[in-house]
Amino acid sequence: MSTESKLSAALAAARAENRAALIGYLPAGFPSVDGGIKAVRALVEGGCDAVEIGLPHSDPVLDGPTIQTADDIALRGGIRIADVLRTVREVASAVDAPVLVMTYWNPVDHYGTERFAADLAAAGGAGCILPDLPVEESEEWRTAAAKHGLDTVFVVAPSNRDERLARITAVGSGFVYAAAVMGVTGTRTQVGHQAEDLVKRTRATTDLPVCVGLGVSTPDQAAEVAAFADGVIVGSAFVQRLLDAAGDEEAGLAAVRALASELAAGVRRR
Amino acid sequence: MSTDHHTPPQVPDARGYFGRFGGRFIPEALVAAVEQVADEYEKAKADPAFAAELDGLLKDYTGRPSALTDVRRFSELAGGARVLLKREDLNHTGSHKINNVLGQALLTRRMGKTRVIAETGAGQHGVATATACALFGLDCTIYMGEVDTQRQALNVARMRMLGAEVIAVKSGSRTLKDAINEAFRDWVANVDSTHYLFGTVAGPHPFPMMVRDFHRVIGIEARAQVLDRVGRLPDAVVACVGGGSNAMGIFHEFIPDSGVRLIGCEAAGEGVDTPRHAATLTKGSPGVLHGARSYMLQDEDGQTIESHSISAGLDYPGIGPEHSWLKDTGRAEYRPVTDDQAMQALLQLSRTEGIIPAIESAHALAGALELGRELGPDAVILVNLSGRGDKDMHTAAEYFGLLDDPGRDPGAPSDRAITTDADEKLGK
Ligand SMILES: Cc1ncc(COP(=O)(O)O)c(C=O)c1O
Numbered sequence: 001m002s003t004e005s006k007l008s009a010a011l012a013a014a015r016a017e018n019r020a021a022l023i024g025y026l027p028a029g030f031p032s033v034d035g036g037i038k039a040v041r042a043l044v045e046g047g048c049d050a051v052e053i054g055l056p057h058s059d060p061v062l063d064g065p066t067i068q069t070a071d072d073i074a075l076r077g078g079i080r081i082a083d084v085l086r087t088v089r090e091v092a093s094a095v096d097a098p099v100l101v102m103t104y105w106n107p108v109d110h111y112g113t114e115r116f117a118a119d120l121a122a123a124g125g126a127g128c129i130l131p132d133l134p135v136e137e138s139e140e141w142r143t144a145a146a147k148h149g150l151d152t153v154f155v156v157a158p159s160n161r162d163e164r165l166a167r168i169t170a171v172g173s174g175f176v177y178a179a180a181v182m183g184v185t186g187t188r189t190q191v192g193h194q195a196e197d198l199v200k201r202t203r204a205t206t207d208l209p210v211c212v213g214l215g216v217s218t219p220d221q222a223a224e225v226a227a228f229a230d231g232v233i234v235g236s237a238f239v240q241r242l243l244d245a246a247g248d249e250e251a252g253l254a255a256v257r258a259l260a261s262e263l264a265a266g267v268r269r270r
Numbered sequence: 271m272s273t274d275h276h277t278p279p280q281v282p283d284a285r286g287y288f289g290r291f292g293g294r295f296i297p298e299a300l301v302a303a304v305e306q307v308a309d310e311y312e313k314a315k316a317d318p319a320f321a322a323e324l325d326g327l328l329k330d331y332t333g334r335p336s337a338l339t340d341v342r343r344f345s346e347l348a349g350g351a352r353v354l355l356k357r358e359d360l361n362h363t364g365s366h367k368i369n370n371v372l373g374q375a376l377l378t379r380r381m382g383k384t385r386v387i388a389e390t391g392a393g394q395h396g397v398a399t400a401t402a403c404a405l406f407g408l409d410c411t412i413y414m415g416e417v418d419t420q421r422q423a424l425n426v427a428r429m430r431m432l433g434a435e436v437i438a439v440k441s442g443s444r445t446l447k448d449a450i451n452e453a454f455r456d457w458v459a460n461v462d463s464t465h466y467l468f469g470t471v472a473g474p475h476p477f478p479m480m481v482r483d484f485h486r487v488i489g490i491e492a493r494a495q496v497l498d499r500v501g502r503l504p505d506a507v508v509a510c511v512g513g514g515s516n517a518m519g520i521f522h523e524f525i526p527d528s529g530v531r532l533i534g535c536e537a538a539g540e541g542v543d544t545p546r547h548a549a550t551l552t553k554g555s556p557g558v559l560h561g562a563r564s565y566m567l568q569d570e571d572g573q574t575i576e577s578h579s580i581s582a583g584l585d586y587p588g589i590g591p592e593h594s595w596l597k598d599t600g601r602a603e604y605r606p607v608t609d610d611q612a613m614q615a616l617l618q619l620s621r622t623e624g625i626i627p628a629i630e631s632a633h634a635l636a637g638a639l640e641l642g643r644e645l646g647p648d649a650v651i652l653v654n655l656s657g658r659g660d661k662d663m664h665t666a667a668e669y670f671g672l673l674d675d676p677g678r679d680p681g682a683p684s685d686r687a688i689t690t691d692a693d694e695k696l697g698k
Contacts, residue, residue, distance in 0.1 A: 159302040161302065
C-alpha cells in the first residue's frame with residue numbers, strides 16, 4: 001500500500017510510545033446489534049488501540065464455548081451481514097481506532113468477495129482477519145482487499161515452520177496475528193510458552209508488527225505478552241464480561257470498559 | 271459396452287480440486303498436520319508393505335470380498351429389474367466404514383500418533399474407529415451429536431464397550447455437522463499426538479481423495495462380481511449419500527463406463543419442498559464447509575442451514591467435493607428420497623429378502639425401486655447396501671410401532687401388525 005494504512009498507523013503510534021498495542025474483539029450483534037455497537041465503542045473508550053468485530057457464524061470451528069455462545073445469541077437475534085457492516089460503520093464513524101472484521105470465509109465467499117471488500121471499505125473498515133482462509137486460497141480476496149485499501153491480517157500458529165511463516169507474512173498486511181497456543185479461542189490461565197518463540201520466528205520473516213492472541217485475558221498476561229510482542233489481542237474475556245452481566249446493559253458496558261482500561265495499563269507496564 | 275482399458279479420472283489435482291470443488295480451507299494450526307497426512311498417505315501408497323497389510327486386514331478381519339446378492343423377490347417390487355446388492359452390511363462392524371478406518375488406522379501408526387478422534391452420525395464410523403483403535407492399541411475419542419447419541423444409542427454402547435470415550439455434542443443442531451466442528455476443535459488443540467480419522471469423502475484435501483481410495487475396493491469388487499454373475503455391466507449403480515463415502519467407493523471404478531448410470535440418493539427428510547431435509551445437491555449451493563468447497567445447505571448470508579433426516583448418517587448439510595463435481599459434469603445424478611420412502615424400502619427388503627438394511631442404505635433401496643420401475647425388467651441395477659439395520663431398530667420400532675407397550679401382556683398378539691405394499695404385491 002502506498003500510503004500507510006489506518007491499521008499500520010495505529011500500531012506505529014503504539015510503537016512510538018514504546019509499548020505494545022491493545023486490540024479488542026467482540027462479535028457483532030451481541031448481545032444485540034445496538035448493544036454490540038455500544039460494546040465495541042466501550043472497548044475503544046477503555047483504551048483499545050484497534051478493534052476486531054466478529055461476524056457471527058453458524059459453525060465457529062475455531063472458537064471455544066464463550067464465543068460460540070455469543071455467536072449463537074447474535075444469530076438467534078437474527079444478525080445479518082448488513083448488521084455487521086452497520087456495526088462497522090457506526091463504530092468507525094464514532095472512534096479513531098481502526099476497525100477490522102474477523103470472519104470465517106464462507107459468509108464472505110457467499111456474499112461475494114469483491115462486494116464484501118467494497119462494502120466493508122465503504123463502511124469505514126480497515127481490513128479483515130480470515131482465520132480459515134490459508135494463503136493458498138486467498139488470492140482473490142487479497143486482490144479485492146488491496147483494490148479497496150483494506151489490510152489482510154493472516155494468522156500464524158506455533159506449528160508453522162519457518163518457511164511457511166515467511167510465505168504467509170510475505171502476503172499479509174497491517175500486522176501478523178500470532179496464535180499463542182494450539183487451540184481454539186477462550187481464556188486460559190497461562191499464556192503458552194510457545195508464543196514468545198513464535199513471535200521471534202515470525203519477526204525473522206517480516207517487518208510487520210506481530211500481535212499475540214488466543215487465551216490472553218488478564219492485565220498480568222497482557223503485560224507479559226507486551227514484553228515480547230507488538231500487540232496484545234483479547235476477545236473471550238470481553239465476551240465473558242458481557243455474558244456475566246446477563247442482560248444488564250449498563251453493567252456489561254462498564255465491565256468491558258473497565259477491563260479494557262486495566263489491559264491498557266497492562267500493555268504500558270514496564 | 272467396453273469392459274477393459276479402465277482408467278478412472280485422475281482427480282483431484284495437486285491442490286485437492288475436483289474442478290472448482292475441494293481445496294483446503296483450514297486454519298494455519300492444522301496445515302502441518304494435514305500436510306503430514308497427505309505426505310504419509312503418498313508414501314504409504316508407494317509402499318507394498320502397506321498395501322499388503324491393509325489387504326490382509328480387509329480379508330481376514332473385515333471379511334472381504336463382500337458378497338453380491340441377487341434379491342429376486344425384492345426385484346419384483348422394482349418393476350422386475352434385476353437388483354443386485356453389494357453387501358457392505360456383512361463387513362465386520364456392519365458397514366462400509368471399516369474399509370476407510372483400517373486404512374487410516376495404519377496411517378496413524380505410521381505417523382507415530384497414539385490418539386485418534388473421529389466424528390460419527392449413525393455411529394457406524396464411530397464403531398469402526400473404536401474397533402480399529404482396540405485392535406491397534408490407540409486411544410480413541412468419538413464426537414457424536416446429542417440427538418444422534420439418542421437415536422443410535424446401541425452404537426454408543428458398542429463404542430464404549432470397545433474402550434472409546436464418546437462425547438455427546440450439545441452445540442448447534444446436535445447432529446453430525448456439530449460433531450465434526452467439535453472434532454476439529456479437539457484436533458487443533460491436540461494435533462501433535464492425535465490423528466483425526468475423518469469418516470467420509472468431505473473435509474480438506476487429502477481426505478476426500480484418501481477416503482475415496484480406501485473405499486474403492488467396493489466398486490472394484492462389485493464391477494468384477496457383476497460382470498462374472500450377469501455377463502455384462504449394470505445399467506445403473508445406486509448408493510445413498512451422506513458425506514458420500516460409500517457412494518464414491520462404489521462409483522469410482524464405474525466412472526469410465528459411460529453406459530453405466532451413477533445415481534446417488536440423498537435424504538429428502540420430510541420433503542425437499544419443506545425446510546426439513548438434507549438434500550444438499552438438490553437444494554444447496556456451492557460454499558465452504560468443513561474445509562472444502564462443495565455444495566452445501568446455506569442461507570443468503572452463507573450461514574449453514576440445519577439438515578434433517580430420519581437417518582443420522584445422512585443428516586448432514588454438506589457433501590464431498592467429488593460428488594459436487596460429478597453432479598456438475600453430469601456424470602452422476604442425485605435424487606432425493608424421503609424419510610417415508612426410505613422406511614418403506616427398509617421394510618420391503620426385510621420382508622422380501624430377510625435382510626434388514628441400515629436406514630441410510632434404505633434410501634438407496636428406495637431409489638432402486640423407483641429406478642427399476644423406470645427402466646423395466648431388462649435392467650440390471652447394482653445397489654450398495656452400505657450397512658445393516660441393527661442400530662436402527664429403535665427408530666424402526668417407533669416408526670412402525672413394532673414394540674408392545676410396557677405393562678402389556680407379552681403373549682397378546684400385536685394390534686399394530688404392519689402390512690406393506692410388499693405384502694400386498696407378493697400376495698401375502
Ligand atoms: C450404513 C451407512 N451408510 C451410509 C452412511 C453415510 O455416509 P457416506 O455417505 O459417507 O457413505 C453412513 C454414515 O453413518 C452409514 O452408517
